[in-house]
Amino acid sequence: MYSFKKNFAKGIIRSNPIFILMLGLCPTLAVSTSLDNAVGMTGAFLFVLLASNIIISSIRNYIPDRVRIPVFIVIIATLVTVVDLMLQGFVPALSKSLGIYVPLIVVNCIILGRAEAFASKNGVSDSIADALGIGVGFGLAIFLISLIRQLFGTGALDLFGHHLFTIPGLGENPVAIFMLPMGAFFVIGVLLALFRWVGVTECE
Numbered sequence: 001m002y003s004f005k006k007n008f009a010k011g012i013i014r015s016n017p018i019f020i021l022m023l024g025l026c027p028t029l030a031v032s033t034s035l036d037n038a039v040g041m042t043g044a045f046l047f048v049l050l051a052s053n054i055i056i057s058s059i060r061n062y063i064p065d066r067v068r069i070p071v072f073i074v075i076i077a078t079l080v081t082v083v084d085l086m087l088q089g090f091v092p093a094l095s096k097s098l099g100i101y102v103p104l105i106v107v108n109c110i111i112l113g114r115a116e117a118f119a120s121k122n123g124v125s126d127s128i129a130d131a132l133g134i135g136v137g138f139g140l141a142i143f144l145i146s147l148i149r150q151l152f153g154t155g156a157l158d159l160f161g162h163h164l165f166t167i168p169g170l171g172e173n174p175v176a177i178f179m180l181p182m183g184a185f186f187v188i189g190v191l192l193a194l195f196r197w198v199g200v201t202e203c204e
Contacts, residue, residue: 004129011133017110018141018188019195024110027101028142029184035159038139038146040094044087044102046135048079049111050128056119057127063120072115077106110134141191148187153178 017023031037055075063071084102087095105111114134119127151157155170177183
């Protein structure tokens with residue numbers, strides 16, 4: 001139980017894929033314009049990471065070392081295809097909003113990296129904890145970035161068609177730069193600096 005908790009907690013802070021490991025920044029910067037996108041990408045990412053970790057950890061002793069990377073990619077690609085088809089079938093608007101970044105999960109360095117560095121070397125229980133920790137860490141990161149960008153970029157907060165609130169003043173005069181790629185780099189740069197400032201710099 002201690003090992004499970006340790007591996008789970010590590011992925012949220014000390015091995016946060018965005019703020020500490022600085023992996024998977026491309027989809028994070030591209031889709032973090034709204035909370036809808038953050039929730040959708042987190043769900044797709046977590047499903048693929050968790051399922052791939054479980055499968056790879058379960059069959060790790062049967063995979064020849066020289067073909068392990070191709071096997072990992074095939075497993076991940078299959079799971080991504082399932083997620084992509086489900087999004088297209090059940091939430092087409094969200095699927096369209098996330099665009100090419102869902103299929104690109106196949107080559108996301110976070111998922112392939114966890115398969116190679118952790119799932120292929122550890123048991124199923126620890127691999128589940130690792131996937132959940134990294135997935136939650138990724139989700140919190142993209143959610144925070146999306147929250148800041150949407151608040152300042154639109155002056156309001158909406159979630160799946162429901163208007164939550166509007167910031168007085170910003171609602172009429174939003175800071176549009178936050179919705180542009182430049183705004184994404186600015187937000188993530190400030191958050192990275194904040195993590196370094198509070199001393200969260202090492203992976204354990």
